[in-house]
Each structure stands twice: as structure tokens, then as C-alpha cells.
Amino acid sequence: MNTPLLSIQGLTKAYPGVVANDDVSFDIAEGEVHALLGENGAGKSTLVKMIYGLVKPDSGTMTWQGNAFAPAEPRAARGSGVAMVFQHFSLFDALNVAENVALGMENPPPMRDLAKRIKDVSENYGLPLDPDRTVGDLSAGERQRVEIIRCLLQDPKLLIMDEPTSVLTPQEVEILFQTLRKLKSEGTSILYISHKLEEIRTLCDHATILRLGKNVGECVPAQTSARDMAEMMVGDTLQTPTRTAQDGGEVVLQVDDLSAASGNPFGTSLKNISFSVSAGEILGLGGVAGNGQDELLAALSGELLTAATAVTIRGDAVGNLGPNQRRGIGTLAAPEERLGHAAAPNMSLVENALLTGAIRQDLTKKGFVNWKGATEFADQIISEFDVRTPGSDRAARALSGGNLQKFVIGREVLQDPEVLIVNQPTWGVDAAAAAAIRQSLMDLAAKGAAIVVISQDLDELMEISDRFGALNEGRLSELRPTSGLTIDEIGLMMGGSHGMHVAGEETVEQEASA
Amino acid sequence: MDLSAISPTLLIASLMVAATPLLLAAIGELVVEKAGVLNLGVEGMMIVGAVCGFAVSVETGSPYLGILAAMAGGAILSMLFAFLTQFALANQVASGLALTLFGLGLSALMGQSYVGVKPPVMGKVDIPVLSDLPFVGHILFGHDIVLYMGLGLTAAVWAVLKYTRAGLVLRAVGENHEAAHALGYHVVRVRILAILFGGACAGLGGAYISLIRVPQWTEGMTAGIGWIALALVVFASWKPWRVLLGAYLFGGINVLQLNLQAAGIAIPVEYLAMSPYLITIIVLVILSADKSAAPASLGRPFHASN
Numbered sequence: 023m024n025t026p027l028l029s030i031q032g033l034t035k036a037y038p039g040v041v042a043n044d045d046v047s048f049d050i051a052e053g054e055v056h057a058l059l060g061e062n063g064a065g066k067s068t069l070v071k072m073i074y075g076l077v078k079p080d081s082g083t084m085t086w087q088g089n090a091f092a093p094a095e096p097r098a099a100r101g102s103g104v105a106m107v108f109q110h111f112s113l114f115d116a117l118n119v120a121e122n123v124a125l126g127m128e129n130p131p132p133m134r135d136l137a138k139r140i141k142d143v144s145e146n147y148g149l150p151l152d153p154d155r156t157v158g159d160l161s162a163g164e165r166q167r168v169e170i171i172r173c174l175l176q177d178p179k180l181l182i183m184d185e186p187t188s189v190l191t192p193q194e195v196e197i198l199f200q201t202l203r204k205l206k207s208e209g210t211s212i213l214y215i216s217h218k219l220e221e222i223r224t225l226c227d228h229a230t231i232l233r234l235g236k237n238v239g240e241c242v243p244a245q246t247s248a249r250d251m252a253e254m255m256v257g258d259t260l261q262t263p264t265r266t267a268q269d270g271g272e273v274v275l276q277v278d279d280l281s282a283a284s285g286n287p288f289g290t291s292l293k294n295i296s297f298s299v300s301a302g303e304i305l306g307l308g309g310v311a312g313n314g315q316d317e318l319l320a321a322l323s324g325e326l327l328t329a330a331t332a333v334t335i336r337g338d339a340v341g342n343l344g345p346n347q348r349r350g351i352g353t354l355a356a357p358e359e360r361l362g363h364a365a366a367p368n369m370s371l372v373e374n375a376l377l378t379g380a381i382r383q384d385l386t387k388k389g390f391v392n393w394k395g396a397t398e399f400a401d402q403i404i405s406e407f408d409v410r411t412p413g414s415d416r417a418a419r420a421l422s423g424g425n426l427q428k429f430v431i432g433r434e435v436l437q438d439p440e441v442l443i444v445n446q447p448t449w450g451v452d453a454a455a456a457a458a459i460r461q462s463l464m465d466l467a468a469k470g471a472a473i474v475v476i477s478q479d480l481d482e483l484m485e486i487s488d489r490f491g492a493l494n495e496g497r498l499s500e501l502r503p504t505s506g507l508t509i510d511e512i513g514l515m516m517g518g519s520h521g522m523h524v525a526g527e528e529t530v531e532q533e534a535s536a
Numbered sequence: 537m538d539l540s541a542i543s544p545t546l547l548i549a550s551l552m553v554a555a556t557p558l559l560l561a562a563i564g565e566l567v568v569e570k571a572g573v574l575n576l577g578v579e580g581m582m583i584v585g586a587v588c589g590f591a592v593s594v595e596t597g598s599p600y601l602g603i604l605a606a607m608a609g610g611a612i613l614s615m616l617f618a619f620l621t622q623f624a625l626a627n628q629v630a631s632g633l634a635l636t637l638f639g640l641g642l643s644a645l646m647g648q649s650y651v652g653v654k655p656p657v658m659g660k661v662d663i664p665v666l667s668d669l670p671f672v673g674h675i676l677f678g679h680d681i682v683l684y685m686g687l688g689l690t691a692a693v694w695a696v697l698k699y700t701r702a703g704l705v706l707r708a709v710g711e712n713h714e715a716a717h718a719l720g721y722h723v724v725r726v727r728i729l730a731i732l733f734g735g736a737c738a739g740l741g742g743a744y745i746s747l748i749r750v751p752q753w754t755e756g757m758t759a760g761i762g763w764i765a766l767a768l769v770v771f772a773s774w775k776p777w778r779v780l781l782g783a784y785l786f787g788g789i790n791v792l793q794l795n796l797q798a799a800g801i802a803i804p805v806e807y808l809a810m811s812p813y814l815i816t817i818i819v820l821v822i823l824s825a826d827k828s829a830a831p832a833s834l835g836r837p838f839h840a841s842n
Binding site: 075076095096097100108112113114115116117121124125126130 | 701704705707708711712714715716718719720721829831832
């Protein structure tokens, strides 16, 4: 066998209180697409940061084409031929595409030449980009193109991609894969990080699986079932959420021609949204991030006030009522941003429980707080939703993302809502906790609540929702029963491929039919 | 009332002098804010620069050494701010306010023995032919060297921010420090350098007041110019040429209203005194109506912890 491009031997990195990587070893061959699989917190990000020179390993060695490799900083790693597309884009909104690309390069050519090269490379790989556009105005898919082009301009030997598809529509994912296959055929190795198993099965030649910082196994994804890989990741058998089908109950939540300007200058305004949700039903709303999800949640929770009749609950017009008045009639919401929106980071779990639970759980009397009741409520959430924390007096920010998410969802579910709106309920949550959260939502629906789940995880929506719709630029597609929907249909509902085209082919605009 | 007593040549020449301290302080703060740091200590750095420059000029007899000392003084004081906010991760607003209060106190202490002393005079730049031109010659040529430094600095800051890689990195750090860090840029280093630059500019601006514009030393003689510089940066939408425009507008109306007062115009003094502030704000607000573009990381602390 040839010398591998990058060989990792016994890499270890410990942070205070946690070993992020423990004696991890694997090889990446030239021209190979290598998957790095693992739950959140398994140590994938730390590992790639060591390869990219952002983090120094405590022990262990790396060799690059047979030579010792210890990049002191990203500059050195880039010099060797490592390029990285970050999970949270490392882009600058106020700068234009060319400036963003220049910032990621060692020795960028003068701006005019760079703009031309961006055009050439982007056309060549089927990722059209205008170098003069301001990045803040681009869609998520276009932003990712900027990152990829930035890497491609450096002729990388190893391209690291950290969860690249989480913000793309299925069509955009397919085009990304074509680009990656073209790169692979040109001899570039790719280290692909994801927890989306089906993607890994279609794209990757080899997979290394991490769990709690340790290398727990390797496999050839094409020959391994997604379930087996998932169980290697989790180290346990997975519980698939179950629910019994519901017959349509009476309509509880009715949204009628809802239009609202976003409160955020870079937000998306809602345009003529109409739908209804019956008792016992879960409506799943998909769509690429930034297409009005936050605004819709705000309009339904009462943060964003609209015409009174735009939102009705059991026939009462509530569009002009604020969040607390809606809580009073049983409409609860859990927004996407856990720290800062769903929970106040520096306040204790008891205080956070009180903040949304005060009304329905009757935790205040004549303006005075019933601390005993609030503590009991917080403790109840912690025990029923398996929130791992030393106590309810801990600050919300001290919890890990997954645990806080369980707390935030549990807090709303345990208040027994008639209408519940959640945005990204399992974002950044490990598979076991995600399954528990989904199960709790389904149980709540079985008890007769009307639930709206907004999510970017299509598998999640297919699993738990009865009907599916997609948000695209503030508009809602038609709603369709989940059973029988194909991934292509969903992609078109989400707005197609936003003008991307397959590498090496003529530009064919895939029209959004939704 | 005798408006004919107001000479336009003198008016324009003196507005350039009046505007220079404000321009220097604001252009320094603009660079600091472009790097994502909000330093509210401009007033403190200015007054410390003013007293350092004054003291060194008097002791050495050289106004040029004084100018250098003023820049050093402002920069050294800003190092305190840099340490507090970049290493100790203290709140930038509180640290900046503390810096101003500290600077005012410190300068009063340092300047005790200099009250009533006359500093050495800084020579004017005399360009043969040009300075002798009628009207234009007197307005544009024949000022002191620092005034031209202010103009040169504005052009330099504009060009560096727009055309150079260093400027691009500085803007990137101010726009999204996490991304800049992920790409391997030294966020804290860039910010410290920007803070030092801002401190030196503020110090220079302060010394311009104590050595050239007034010239003498009195406690608290910067009289809020540092605060106006802070506001000017915001109203100028973080654009160097608008800072220049705003500073000259402010200086110009200030000089004009003083002349009007002297000429005995029938408008209450209070209205005249507030006019520079009002008019500058109105003009810059109208200009900044296009798209206000504050650096996205402005005022947010950065720590490379993950």
C-alpha cells in the first residue's frame, strides 16, 4: 500500500475535566473520501482543529506524506495543503466575496486577478459566484460555495468539511457531492465530518467512528447499514420513537393569511402564510435556515404581534396578544436559540423554569414568587426529562447544549400545552436525547395537543410529523401528508437548488416549483 | 453688529485649526472600532497626551519632541485599556469610562507645575510661492505640520483599510472575531495594535490643543472633544472621509459662531453655542441614512477558548 497522505497516531487532547481526544489513530489515503463519524461531543471538531493547526495535541504524532506534521497555526497547515470548510461559516458578512476568499489565502493575488480566478474556478466546479457581492446578502448555500471556493483556490491536497450539508436543500447536497466526487477524481483527499449516515454511505470510502473521544471502530460505509453505524456511534441500541396514528381532531390552531415584517434587519418577512393544526396533530415545517423560521415562531408565540385574526386558537383571535397572554390560553413555544432566547444564560434552572412556567403552573401570587413551587417544577423537569445537572440551582449556561435543550423542551411539555410550537427541538443534541425529545413531543400530541415542529432535520420531520410543509423566503409551501413524500418532492418544496448546477455541466436552472 | 469684521480667509484657516484635534482623535477611534473594540477613553487619552506634550515641550524646548511625547503618553494610557479588555476580558464600556476618569485625574496631577507657563511655539510650514498665493495660499498653506499630519492620516487610514491586506485583516477582526481566529489571524494582537494607534492619535489630538490651538495648559482643557470624536465616528458611519467632513463642519461652525458672537449678532449665545453640535449631527445623520455599518463584533470581548 502507498504511503497515506495523512497518518494520525495516538492523538490525545485533554481539556480541564474532559478528554476530547483519547489516543485516536487513523490514516487518510490519497484521493480517498474519509468520514469521521460521531455524536456531538465525541471529539470530531477537536480532532480536525488539530489537523488544521488551531489546537495543539497533548501527545501523539501526525505524518504528512511520510514526513512529520505538526502545524503550529492554520497558516502552516494551509501551506502543507490542508483546507477546511467550517461548520459555522468563517465568513465576514460585511465584506464581499473576493475579500472573504482573500482572507483565507496565504498569498492572495491582487483583487482584480483574484476576482477573475474566483469566477473561473466557480464556473469550473459548477458553483457560480459573483466576487463583488456582499456575503451578508447570500443564502446559506451560496455562503458555503464561498468557503469551498476559498479552499479550492489553494489547490488543497486534503479538504476538511465539517458538517457541510446541515444548511443545504437535498438538491444542493447532490450538487455538493458531485463537486466532491470531481475533486476526488482529481486526487484530492476529503475528510468528511457528519452525523448524517445516509450521506456518508453514498459518498465516503472509509469511515472512522469516534465516541467520547476514542476511536471505537472503522467501517466501509457502503457495506455497513446506517443502523449499525448509529449504534457504533452511540454505543447502545437505539430506541426508535413510536407513536400511534391519530385521527383528525378539531382544528385548534388556525393561521390565516399571516404576513409580518421581521424584527431583525437581516431577517425574512412572513408572506401570506395560512395553515391549520388539529388536536393531536404534529405539523412539520422544514426549509433552509433563514427562510422565516424564527419569524414564524415569534408570530405564533406572541413575540411578534400581527393582525388579531391572523392567528386564531379555538376560534379566538389572538394575533395581537403577547407571549404571556398566549401562555394563559395554553399556547407555548420553545425557540431555537437555547442560550439567550429560550433560557437566560446566567439565571438558575429554577428561575428559568419560573420565567415561562409562572402562569400555567401558578407560581406567583399577588406578584410574589412561589420559590418552593418553582423549585419543585424545575426538579420535575430535571427528573422526567433526564437533564444531567448537579442541581436546579445551577445556571443555565453551565449545562451542555443537549441537556439544556432537554430542559427547555421539558419545561414547555410539562406545562401541558394545548398548542406547542418548537423550533429545532433536537439541534445539537445527541441521538439518544433527540429520540427522547421526539418521543415526548409525540406523547404530547397523543394527549391531544396541536404541535408545530420547525426543523432543518428532514429525517426528524419525516419521523414525527403527520403533515409536512416547507418555508421558502417567508412563504409556506402547500402542506402534504408526510407518508409517501419523496426526498425530491421535499427538495422542490424547499425551493430547489437556488441556481446551483452540477459540476462540469451546462448551467441548468432548476426551477423551484413550490 | 458688524459682519464685515469676519474675514473669510481667517475663518477658513482657523476652522482647520479648530477641527484638527477632533479629526485626529476620531480617526484613531475609527481604527479602534473597525477592529471591533469600543474605547470610550478617548477623552482621557487626549488630556494625558495634552499634558505630556506640553510638559516635554516646555522642558526640552522642542515642540516636536512634545508631539512625540504626547503620542507616547496617549498610547501608554491606552495600553492600560488594552490590558484590561484584551487580557483581563473586562467590560469595554466600563474600562473606557474608567480610562477617561483616570486620565483626567492623572493629567491634573502631572500638569500642576505647568499652569500659566508658555510653551515653545511650533513653526509653520512655509512653502515658498504656494504660501504667498493670494487667499488660497493663506488658507491651505502655512499651517503647522500636525494639521497636515491629520489630513495625511485620514487619507492613509482610508487607503490602508480599503486597499491593503493589513486593512482587510483589521476589518475582518472587527467584523467576526471568531471566524478571523478560525482562519488563523491573531485577533488580540490586531486589536492591541489598533488600540495603541488610537491612543497615539488621541494623544496627538490632545497635544494639538495644548501646544498649538490654545496654547497653554489648564486642567480639563480638552473640554469634551474626546466625546465628540466618539460620536463623530458613529455618525460618520465608520468612514474616514466622513469623519474629516464632520470634523471640519464641526470646527467650521464652531469658529463661525464664535465670530458671530464677537460681531454681536442678535441670536442668544446659547443657541449659537449649541449650533455646531446640532448641525454636525443633522448633516451626518442625513449622510448615514444609506446603510449604517457598525463592525459586527464591536464591543464584544474575544477569548480563544474553543
